[in-house]
Amino acid sequence: MVDKLLLAPGSAPDPLVLAQAVARGMLDKDRAAQGLGVQILDVQAGGAVLSMRVRADMTNGHQTCHGGYIFALADTAFAYACNSYNIKTVAAACTVDFLAPALEGEVLIAEAREQTLSGRTGIYDVRVHTNEKTIALFRGKSHRIGGHVVDI
Secondary structure, X not given: OOOOOXXXXXXXXXXXXXXXXXXXXXXXXXXXXXHHOOEEEEEEOOEEEEEEEOOHHHEOOOOOEOHHHHHHHHHHHHHHHHOOOOOOEEEXXXXXXXXXXXXXXXXXXXXEEEEEEEOOEEEEEEEEEOOOOEEEEEEEEEEEOOOOOOOO
């Protein structure tokens, strides 16, 4: 449960405080992210940085991280970034380019950044990397469906 933000009547919450409250509220209900061991490192209006350690059960026949797990991490960072304004937002389209393998034990970091937001549509880029290499580049198109992610 997200703590209610203390607001003066008619005032808007601080964008950073709002983004953090939304991220906590989403993670509390996000069983997929919890199952992957996703950790929130940073959130802000239009951005999110998440991490995930590659486990043995995430590797494929080449003994590298299955692309679906990398995609899931990038998609989760995208979701946290585009929902950071507390308006329910979903993916309309996305692409991913896999650039390097991720290995068991490596910690992947997904940095999502808003590129543009106009009306109900946004474009977000996500870079998935380790400290040494870029693993994947993801671009997502968001669509606002209305309503709030968390009650404030």
